[in-house]
C-alpha cells in the first residue's frame with residue numbers, strides 16, 4: 001500500500017455521489033488512478049435499499065417518503081435498508097483489494113477503523129459477529145454495506161454523528177428490528193461534530209489498511225441545511241442587498257495592475273495591447289450580431305492576442321449571471337429572457353470568422369428549468385448546420401447537478417465538454433459560493449460516459465490561496481474521474497471588489513503542474529500564467545486527442 005487520498009466533500013445528493021463513486025471506481029479498476037481514495041461526505045435525507053434488501057423493511061410508501069423530502073434509491077451494495085442524512089458521516093472507500101480480494105476481511109477492517117476512531121472520541125464501541133456494523137451500549141451507530149467489483153470497493157459505511165434519528169422510524173434499519181439506532185452525540189452526551197470524526201477517522205483508516213502516507217483535502221464543514229429547492233443564488237444576493245439589479249454596470253475594462261493589497265505584478269504577467277485590424281474586426285462582428293463574449297465580459301488578458309487571431313469564446317444566454325463567484329468579472333443579477341435568435345447569430349459569427357474550432361460558454365442560468373442546457377444544444381446544432389466540420393467546445397456550468405440537463409448537451413456530442421472546478425476543494429465555498437467540488441467531479445465523470453467520442457476538459461485558476469500540494473491532489477482527482485485535458489492559469493483580480501490575489505505563481509511552478517499532470521496520465525495539461533479555459537483551445541484539443549486514444553473509457557465493472 002502506498003498513498004491514500006482522503007477527501008471531505010461536504011453535502012452531495014445521493015445520485016451524484018453514486019456517480020462520483022463510479023467514476024473513481026472506474027479510474028481505480030482500469031488503472032487510470034494508481035491510488036486508493038476515501039471519499040467522505042454527507043447526504044440530504046435519503047433511504048437506500050441494498051441488493052439483499054427486503055421491501056417490508058421500508059415502513060413508509062414512496063409517496064410518504066417524497067412528502068417528507070427524502071429520496072429513495074435501490075443500490076448495488078450488500079445489506080438491507082438504511083437511511084442517510086444530515087449529521088451522518090458517509091464514507092465511500094475506493095480501495096483496490098489486490099490479487100485475491102477478500103470482501104469479508106475488508107468489512108471486518110472497516111469495523112476496526114470505526115471502532116478505533118470512536119474510541120479516539122471517547123465512545124466505547126465494538127463489532128459483533130453476525131451483526132455487521134458498529135455497536136454501542138445504546139445501539140447501533142454505524143452501518144456498513146459494500147460492493148466489490150473487479151477487485152475494487154465501492155459504497156462503505158455511514159456513522160450517525162448527530163442529527164435527527166427520527167428518520168429511522170420509517171424503516172427497519174438494516175432489517176434488524178429489535179435493536180435501536182443511536183448517534184455518537186447521544187452516546188457521548190455532548191454534540192460531536194462530523195469534523196471531529198473526520199479528523200480521527202482518516203488516520204485510523206490509514207493505519208488499519210497500512211498506507212504509507214495520506215494526502216488529505218477537506219472542503220468546508222457546513223452547518224445548517226442545504227439550499228431550498230427552486231431558490232438560486234441571485235435571490236439570496238438580492239435579499240442581502242449585495243447589488244442593485246437596476247444599476248448593473250457594463251463589463252468593466254481591466255483595472256490597472258497592483259490593486260491595493262495585491263503583490264506586485266511580475267514581468268511574466270504583462271501583456272501587449274494590440275488594437276489592430278484583427279481585434280477591431282472581431283469587435284465589430286460581435287457588436288453587429290448582438291453577441292457577448294467571455295473575452296470581454298470576464299476581462300480576459302488574452303483578448304488582444306486571441307481577437308487579433310480571429311478567435312473568441314461566445315457567451316450564451318446574455319451577460320448577466322445568477323451566481324456571484326468571488327473571482328469572476330461577469331455581472332451578477334437577474335437575467336433577461338432567453339433570446340431565441342442567439343444560436344443562429346452565433347453560428348453566423350462562426351461562419352464569418354471561418355472557425356474550425358468554436359468555443360461556447362454561458363453565464364449561469366439557475367433561473368431556467370434546464371439551466372440553459374437547451375441553448376447549448378441548439379447552438380451546437382446551428383453551428384454544425386452552418387459550418388460542417390467545425391469542432392465545438394462547450395464550457396458548461398454545473399446545471400445544479402441535473403443529469404438530464406447535462407445529457408441534453410452531451411447528446412450533441414461536442415468535441416470537447418469542459419467544466420471547470422476553478423479551484424481546489426478547500427477553497428470551493430469561498431470562491432464558488434453556489435458550486436461544489438464533488439458535484440463538478442461527478443459532472444466530469446458523467447460527461448465521459450455520455451460523450452465517449454469527445455474529450456472531457458476541466459480547469460483551475462491558481463493564485464487564490466491554494467497550495468502547490470492541493471493543486472497536485474486536484475490533478476490526481478481529475479485524472480481519476482477521466483478528464484483528458486486540464487488548463488491551469490493565474491488568477492487576475494478584475495477589480496478591488498473582487499478576491500485579492502494571494503500570489504503570482506512562477507512559470508516554473510506552472511511547468512511542474514504540466515509535468516505532474518501529464519505524468520499521472522492526463523493526456524494534456526496546459527499550464528501557464530496566461531492560460532485560460534479557451535486559450536489555444538484548438539491546439540490543446542488536437543494534442544489531447546492524439547494522446548487520449550480510443551480506449552479512454554474502459555468498461556466499468
Ligand code: SF4
Pocket residue numbers: 294295296300301302303304306307311312313532533534535536
Ligand atoms: S483565452 Fe478564451 S476568453 Fe480569453 S480572449 Fe482568448 S478566447 Fe477569449
